[in-house]
Amino acid sequence: MQFKNAWVLLFIPVVFIMFFFFNKMRSPRGIRFSSLELLDGFKPNIRVACAKNLIYMRALVIAFFLIAMARPRTPLEEAKIEREGIDIVLAIDASGSMLAEDFEIGGKRLNRLDAVKNVVNEFINMRKSDRIGMVAFASQAYTVCPLTLDYDWLLENLKRVKIGAIEDGTAIGSAIGSSLNRLKDTESKSKIIILLTDGINNTGTISPATASQAARSLGVKIYTIGAGTKGLASYPMMDAWGRTFYRNIKIEIDEETLKDIARETGGRYFRATDAESLRNIYQEIDRMETTPVEEEGYQEYRELFWIFLLIGLMLLMAEIVLSNTVLRVLP
Numbered sequence: 414m415q416f417k418n419a420w421v422l423l424f425i426p427v428v429f430i431m432f433f434f435f436n437k438m439r440s441p442r443g444i445r446f447s448s449l450e451l452l453d454g455f456k457p458n459i460r461v462a463c464a465k466n467l468i469y470m471r472a473l474v475i476a477f478f479l480i481a482m483a484r485p486r487t488p489l490e491e492a493k494i495e496r497e498g499i500d501i502v503l504a505i506d507a508s509g510s511m512l513a514e515d516f517e518i519g520g521k522r523l524n525r526l527d528a529v530k531n532v533v534n535e536f537i538n539m540r541k542s543d544r545i546g547m548v549a550f551a552s553q554a555y556t557v558c559p560l561t562l563d564y565d566w567l568l569e570n571l572k573r574v575k576i577g578a579i580e581d582g583t584a585i586g587s588a589i590g591s592s593l594n595r596l597k598d599t600e601s602k603s604k605i606i607i608l609l610t611d612g613i614n615n616t617g618t619i620s621p622a623t624a625s626q627a628a629r630s631l632g633v634k635i636y637t638i639g640a641g642t643k644g645l646a647s648y649p650m651m652d653a654w655g656r657t658f659y660r661n662i663k664i665e666i667d668e669e670t671l672k673d674i675a676r677e678t679g680g681r682y683f684r685a686t687d688a689e690s691l692r693n694i695y696q697e698i699d700r701m702e703t704t705p706v707e708e709e710g711y712q713e714y715r716e717l718f719w720i721f722l723l724i725g726l727m728l729l730m731a732e733i734v735l736s737n738t739v740l741r742v743l744p
Contacts, residue, residue, distance in 0.1 A: 552582030584617030
């Protein structure tokens with residue numbers, strides 16, 4: 414509960430102080446008798462004490478009236494507040510090289526894609542009021558989820574990103590182009606792409622340089638992430654009997670191209686060599702891309718002043734009735 418005119422409440426202690434001194438200073442009521450011997454042994458009872466202090470009920474009435482004047486109210490749950498966030502597209506590499514198992518989370522070894530999905534899940538849960546979409550790519554790029562505020566639905570779609578769903582390859586330019594198609598017609602003031610890959614652009618109908626120039630012209634900032642250990646990575650392979658074995662292979666990342674994309678669009682390039690550094694990268698991007706909040710709606714309130722006004726009136730009626738009946742003082 415909050416008060417629109419909270420300053421009115423400052424008068425409440427003043428009222429009680431004034432009534433206290435008034436009660437002390439007023440002349441005691443009574444009837445003149447020649448002798449008080451007949452009243453020896455009599456002591457004031459509760460009724461007499463209440464009659465003498467009935468004036469404080471009037472002070473309480475005024476206090477409730479002051480609370481009503483302060484306009485107590487509570488916000489309604491359905492208050493209409495609109496917030497403008499950032500439009501973000503997560504472009505995730507789903508090529509065969511993402512099967513390399515050089516990441517570890519919670520003591521368990523994971524391939525690069527599963528580690529990325531785990532960290533992206535955390536990143537999505539950190540965002541508020543941002544529309545987030547998702548693009549996956551290998552030899553081609555496809556939209557996993559359009560821009561949405563429904564993060565639960567987005568996370569369900571993240572589970573569908575799998576290696577081998579489309580022909581193998583790494584089409585970085587196509588991934589940027591597909592992400593731009595999600596962003597080009599939106600009215601958000603801030604638009605970003607977070608592109609993660611572990612390879613070299615080797616296919617696709619658009620080059621990374623052309624795609625990054627298009628992003629710059631549309632005012633879209635691109636953060637690029639190169640995922641994978643430097644050197645050899647453990648890669649699962651199948652023998653003639655269908656059994657899985659691992660071989661250490663070197664997977665190249667075109668860091669210069671990723672740096673150029675980020676530089677061209679005003680973003681940054683990061684290198685993630687393990688799960689912790691990957692998590693730190695997404696957390697850093699989260700801090701860098703804070704959500705601008707604009708309140709365009711209005712706040713509705715439920716007025717509560719009538720409750721205190723009603724209580725005050727009931728107390729006033731009770732005080733009038735008591736002062737003229739059971740607590741009546743003569744003369």
